[in-house]
Amino acid sequence: MKKxxxxxxxxxxxxIYTNCRxxxxDIDLLAKPxxxxxxxxxALFLDIEKEFGIDLNxxxxxxxIFTPSLIAKKIGVLSENRI
Incomplete structure (x- = not known):
């Protein structure tokens, strides 16, 4: 899947979890703000697991840290490994 x-x-x-903000x-989803x-x-990670068919483990x-860019990068790697 493309990045x-x-x-x-x-x-x-x-x-869905940030009220469309x-x-x-590169912002950490667990840190302020x-x-x-x-x-x-x-729930967010369960939705990610379901959407991308990856193993949360x-x-x-x-x-x-839990930034959208790092999460997307790791999803890309895991998706490539499934093929």
Missing amino acids: DLISERLEQIIC KIEP ISLPPHDMA KLVPDLA
Whole structure:
């Protein structure tokens, strides 16, 4: 899957949890000013798992911070490995 398509779809999913507020690609979703609550973050990752058909056990442990750009990059790598 192409990175721009992943980023676009990821942005749409994140929008659900941030009330469609524009999020910078390098902002940590768990830090201020966003600070998604733990239950929202869990739901977000479940939606990502469902949308992209990836294993959260392979996505989450490799992320030190949870920025849209790093999440999209890791989704791209995991998607390529599935093919």
